[in-house]
Amino acid sequence: MLGELLYILAAAIITWLLFVSVDIFFRLPEKGGVSGASAVARDIQAAGGDIAGGNMMGNIVCSPDASAGTLLAACGVYVAGIPGGLIAAALVFIGNRICHDPGYAGTTGALLATFVVYGFTQVGFTATNFIAGTVIAILSIQGISHVHASRLLARLWRVRQ
Amino acid sequence: MxxxxxxxxxxxxxxxxxxxxxxxxxxxxxxxxxxxxxxVIPFIVDRGYLDVAITVSLIAPIATIFVLRVVRRADA
Amino acid sequence: MIALPLVAVVAVVAALRATFERNTARKLPYVNVLNFAIAASIVLLLDHPLSLVAAAAYFVGSTLEANAIASTYAGARNQ
Structure with missing residues (x-):
């Protein structure tokens, strides 16, 4: 019981690092991809947050990005191994196009996450740990405190610049 | 469940x-x-009706989008 | 074994926070957490190849809904 909780926590840290670095590599904090993302960013800034972090959070809301890719790839590996992860990547690609998002962050994140999750299942983790870990990781960004999360993301974005 | x-x-x-x-x-x-x-969706999935779950989760957002057009007209 | 209850608790927390947040645009990130949790619980409840398709359909559909609400809200406020 406690051991599984520790595995989930470790998986949460791994997936957090994975999708935040993919999102920042694809320049999600630079600007809101659609008008709705900019609206979310403006309201987060009005509450005391940072506009760059708000842009990234708005983009996560409005289109399946690397975090959605990580979740669905973990689900795919749990259901059907490596082929399941690749099917999940294809589904994320279709979802990106439906949501008018021209980027490739979601597809890249899903492909990377497929191999990361499969690799960690060889050393004692289960894919279930990664599914729950991704939910915990997205909770830490979008669900605890918008102000602090957007400032943290903006600091990471400045490091990349 | x-x-x-x-x-x-x-x-x-x-x-x-x-x-x-x-x-x-x-x-x-x-x-x-x-x-x-x-x-509601987890209850449908738990009974095993995955096709119903897929249909509901695709129809619900489309219905919301149609209602949004009415909302925009009422707002303006 | 503990993964599914954990995800369900996250979903309840996200639903409550989304309900009690006043600002429309700041509700949407909480709804996003809820969608993640429900998509995860679909796959954790039923281990079947179609449940991956169901999770993806639910996630893409709800993201599209959030996208439409956010862009209509932004358009209405700019007028």
Missing amino acids: IPALEIMFGFIALVGGVSAALILDYYGKLISLGILVAG
Whole structure:
């Protein structure tokens, strides 16, 4: 019981690092991809947050990005191994196009996450740990405190610049 | 599904339904309807009706998008 | 074994926070957390190849809904 909780926590840290670095590599904090993302960013800034972090959070809301890719790839590996992860990547690609998002962050994140999750299942983790870990990781960004999360993301974005 | 899970997902559906009735803002009402659907989907999946779950989760957002056009006209 | 209850607790927390947040645009990130949790619980409840398709359909559909609400809200406020 406690051991599984520790595995989930470790998986949460791994997936957090994975999708935040993919999102920042694809320049999600630079600007809101659609008008709705900019609206979310403006309201987060009005509450005391940072506009760059708000842009990234708005983009996560409005289109399946690397975090959605990580979740669905973990689900795919749990259901059907490596082929399941690749099917999940294809589904994320279709979802990106439906949501008018021209980027490739979601597809890249899903492909990377497929191999990361499969690799960690060889050393004692289960894919279930990664599914729950991704939910915990997205909770830490979008669900605890918008102000602090957007400032943290903006600091990471400045490091990349 | 164990009873604790049924209570939790049912609670989500109830929160969505009650807040859809009580919130007066149009956008808040639509978001509450999304929460209601989110609470209902796990019950459909637990019975094994995956095709019904796929259909419901595709039709619900499309219905919301049609209602949004009415909301925009009422706002303007 | 503990993964599914954990995800369900996250979903309840996200639903409550989304309900009690006043600002429309700031509700949407909480709804996003709820969608993640429900998509995860679909796959954890039923281990079947179609449940991956169901999770993806639910996630893409709800993201599209959030996208439409956010862009209509932004358009209405700019007028």
